[in-house]
Amino acid sequence: MEVLLRRFASTQIRNLGTVGGNIANGSPIGDGPPPLIALGAKLILRSKKGTRTLPLEEFFIAYGKQARERGEFVEKIIVPPKPENVLFKVYKISKRFDQDISAVCAAFAIELDGDKVTSARIAFGGMAATPKRAANTEKALTGKPWSEDTVRAAMDAMKEDYQPMTDMRATAAYRLQVAQNLLIRCFVESTQPETETRVYGYGG
Ligand SMILES: Cc1cc2nc3c(=O)[nH]c(=O)nc-3n(C[C@H](O)[C@H](O)[C@H](O)COP(=O)(O)OP(=O)(O)OC[C@H]3O[C@@H](n4cnc5c(N)ncnc54)[C@H](O)[C@@H]3O)c2cc1C
Incomplete structure (x- = not known):
């Protein structure tokens, strides 16, 4: 954040x-x-x-x-306080680091009980006519282990959540792909040690 x-x-x-x-x-x-x-x-x-x-x-x-x-x-x-067991990540994808409008903005709040997802609230900007939750993606994660297989299935489900548009900032296909990739990035960041690229990278 x-x-x-x-x-x-x-x-x-x-x-x-x-x-x-x-x-x-x-x-x-x-x-x-x-x-x-x-x-x-x-x-x-x-x-x-x-x-x-x-x-x-x-x-x-x-x-x-x-x-x-x-x-x-x-x-x-x-804004309710974030519980300890909620993994929270936000990413902004835009052409420039400063002073640029998002092509896609992603926010993930994944509630975990050990390695199990007990609930998920996922919202995107730039993927629909309004800021919108990813209901199918959330459903594909909830009750499942927080694992790569689960995340890949949820990335697939995300296709049902959004039909983004093409404009000067990004194509529809790019938006969907980057949105799906941000979910696996969130997973990787939560399960693997931090790197310098990750801390200072563009998407964070
Ligand atoms: C150069 C530039 C870069 C920008 N970059 C970004 C960016 O990176 N990310 C981003 O999200 N936005 C960006 N914006 C948009 C801007 O930052 C936001 O729109 C800003 O937060 C608006 O706040 P404001 O108080 O100026 O609202 P205003 O512009 O004063 O109001 C916006 C509208 O909301 C209404 N309104 C305001 N407050 C209330 C209220 N409390 N209740 C009901 N109606 C209300 C106003 O009447 C108006 O219709 C950028 C804008 C500019 C000019």
């Missing part, structure tokens, strides 16, 4: 932009929503009628359409 924050725009933009604005603008390639969705964040929306609470993933309905009623604004973002 710390590395993603360094990759978020630039110092000037980070000093001005807010997390609320990054969510409320509803961008499918905003870097805030994927990690916040994976962590199970909730929004408190306020209007003169009072407040209501919404899981962040339910805020994004369609491209340019958010679950924000007339007069409502994002008052708070509640």
Whole structure:
């Protein structure tokens, strides 16, 4: 997450932009929503009628359409603390390290009991018209051993989660492949010792 924050725009933009604005603008390639969705964040929306609470993933309905009623604004973002046994990784793929919009942003929150996956929350930006959870990928991991075989099966299931688009940042085929590869990268990083390339690499 710390590395993603360094990759978020630039110092000037980070000093001005807010997390609320990054969510409320509803961008499918905003870097805030994927990690916040994976962590199970909730929004408190306020209007003169009072407040209501919404899981962040339910805020994004369609491209340019958010679950924000007339007069409502994002008052708070509640981020639950990450339990010890949750493996959490975030990756940003873009053409430049600094000041560049994501082609794909991936966030993985994998809950482990020993080597067994007890639950998984996976969210991507850049893969759909909104930031979106990978329901089939999550299902393919849950209840299974955290192993290469499981991860490869989940990478296959990811094809059912997304039909990304081609634009100037990346082709649809590239987006899907890089998204699948980020899952195995997350697995490798969690099971093999750290290397310098890994710490300072582009995707982190
Ligand atoms: C050069 C540049 C680089 C950038 N790079 C990145 C990047 O790498 N990653 C990334 O994710 N984004 C990036 N952005 C986008 C920008 O950082 C985010 O959109 C920023 O977080 C927006 O915050 P803001 O407070 O400026 O929102 P604003 O631009 O002020 O608001 C965005 C929209 O949301 C509404 N809004 C704002 N706050 C609320 C609220 N609390 N409740 C309801 N509605 C609200 C506003 O009315 C407006 O419609 C970049 C932008 C620029 C200009």
